[in-house]
Amino acid sequence: MSELSTSITLSGGAVIPRYGYGTFRIDDAEVAAAVTAALDTGYRLIDTAVGYQNEVGVGRAIGAAGLGREEIFLTSKVWDHGYDEVRRNLDESLERLGTDYLDLYLLHWPRPDVDKYVESWRALVDARSEGLIRSAGVSNFTIEHLARVEAETGAAPEVNQVELHPYFSQPELRAYHEEHGVVTESWGPLGLRAEGLFEEPAVQAVAKAQGRTPAQVVLRWNLQRGNVVIPKSVTPARIAENWEVLDFALTDDELASIDALDTGVRQGGDPLTVH
Numbered sequence: 001m002s003e004l005s006t007s008i009t010l011s012g013g014a015v016i017p018r019y020g021y022g023t024f025r026i027d028d029a030e031v032a033a034a035v036t037a038a039l040d041t042g043y044r045l046i047d048t049a050v051g052y053q054n055e056v057g058v059g060r061a062i063g064a065a066g067l068g069r070e071e072i073f074l075t076s077k078v079w080d081h082g083y084d085e086v087r088r089n090l091d092e093s094l095e096r097l098g099t100d101y102l103d104l105y106l107l108h109w110p111r112p113d114v115d116k117y118v119e120s121w122r123a124l125v126d127a128r129s130e131g132l133i134r135s136a137g138v139s140n141f142t143i144e145h146l147a148r149v150e151a152e153t154g155a156a157p158e159v160n161q162v163e164l165h166p167y168f169s170q171p172e173l174r175a176y177h178e179e180h181g182v183v184t185e186s187w188g189p190l191g192l193r194a195e196g197l198f199e200e201p202a203v204q205a206v207a208k209a210q211g212r213t214p215a216q217v218v219l220r221w222n223l224q225r226g227n228v229v230i231p232k233s234v235t236p237a238r239i240a241e242n243w244e245v246l247d248f249a250l251t252d253d254e255l256a257s258i259d260a261l262d263t264g265v266r267q268g269g270d271p272l273t274v275h
């Protein structure tokens, strides 16, 4: 696959960029500079969350960017569950971000012990009908969680944002997404919570053959596997490095050599136990 679409139309009709910028673990004081660097570089999808406690700075950077609001695809996520709690959180996020709509709002974790994610999902569906959010999705949902939401509400999430990198490439979940019209968005796409991915012989070999860095190879693999990808960096040189993944392509053999690195082992939280 040499040509890569730069956006995907979600099942609700909104258009999401394939490539974006994550802001986890960037505090409110430094996030405005980081998001400004990302927007200046060309990123147009910005991913934040109530839990990141940086929505004010994200909103400030977007407001100062000199871009039309419609040029930016803004995602936030809600941690709390319950219909009213989600609606209240959404109002508060809009206020902090200084905008009157989100492009995508996600239930951050299913938190099955609380057992309110179906009710929370209804709140997102209603907010979408009212135009407060352009698209509605979830994050860290397993097949079981997705199936239950769709069975009980008749509406499938438009996006599921999950841990996804070569060491944990989630083939079964991606196949389910494809069957149900759910777009896969990859968090932790650089796979750096464990050691060693960039030093893997397969990654090194592709990097050498393509004349690219291991980070670029890993990000390009993720894009070519059909996912929306949102790397984070506060380092200007890396923000630029990570952006340079749209003008080359891995061959089928190169993609397969990286597929083979899947361990099936998560580096981040388990959706069944994160509370």
Ligand SMILES: NC(=O)c1ccc[n+]([C@@H]2O[C@H](COP(=O)([O-])OP(=O)(O)OC[C@H]3O[C@@H](n4cnc5c(N)ncnc54)[C@H](OP(=O)(O)O)[C@@H]3O)[C@@H](O)[C@H]2O)c1
Pocket (backbone or CB within 6 Å): 021, 022, 023, 024, 025, 047, 048, 108, 139, 140, 161, 162, 186, 187, 188, 189, 190, 191, 192, 215, 216, 230, 231, 232, 233, 234, 235, 238, 239, 241, 242
């Ligand atoms: N839904 C969820 O539960 C969830 C969970 C985690 C993350 N996310 C979202 O997904 C985004 C991405 O995930 P993530 O931040 O966990 O992980 P990531 O983007 O895979 O990795 C970020 C780490 O990689 C480093 N890095 C970035 N570019 C690099 C490069 N070219 N070479 C070497 N190191 C590089 C960064 O360092 P520096 O910043 O110091 O440069 C940072 O330590 C988050 O920011 C967030 O928006 C969502």
